[in-house]
Amino acid sequence: GAGVSQSPSNKVTEKGKDVELRCDPISGHTALYWYRQRLGQGLEFLIYFQGNSAPDKSGLPSDRFSAERTGESVSTLTIQRTQQEDSAVYLCASSLAQGGGGTDTQYFGPGTRLTVL
């Protein structure tokens, strides 16, 4: 079975340009998360989607960041007017989200390495 896939694997852009990153979760996984890891730092949560519920956007660093998800499938993370501090590896993860107090494991894609010049 396919794992989480992300595209592109690498993206180099100029400051001020918009970029769009894509994530295909594992089929059947209702929960989808975006994280990022900047150089020398830990992974930080960005946004969470669960089914048709309103997304948890509490980790988005600014209003230049937005994300969408169509149903329980593909998600796109968009960064407008990119800045050099946006340079990072952007990671997507999905999980079964068994609901209630259940715990479940997040499975990660390979990430998109974004470099803003």
Add this chain to the structure above:
Amino acid sequence: DQQVKQNSPSLSVQEGRISILNCDYTNSMFDYFLWYKKYPAEGPTFLISISSIKDKNEDGRFTVFLNKSAKHLSLHIVPSQPGDSAVYFCAASHAGNNRKLIWGLGTSLAVNP
């Protein structure tokens, strides 16, 4: 404010010996803890997890121990193999925060032949 801490940035062990990676947390709401392994240019790979209702979980060469009173967990790898060389991340979550993972900064493990 680092809620999950991995105080050792690196660890070096001899092949065949035990590797012990440590993790401390501050948020008593956390009830699920995970260890991920990461190779360069790849996403984190899930290794093993433990729920707060347990104090030990074992999977082959990997065992995770949880000490809730000390807010401490550890990952034991026995015996260590050169292929285990990677960065290991400790992560934690709780139901109240949509299970978003809060991460440590990682420990780079080198297993020497």
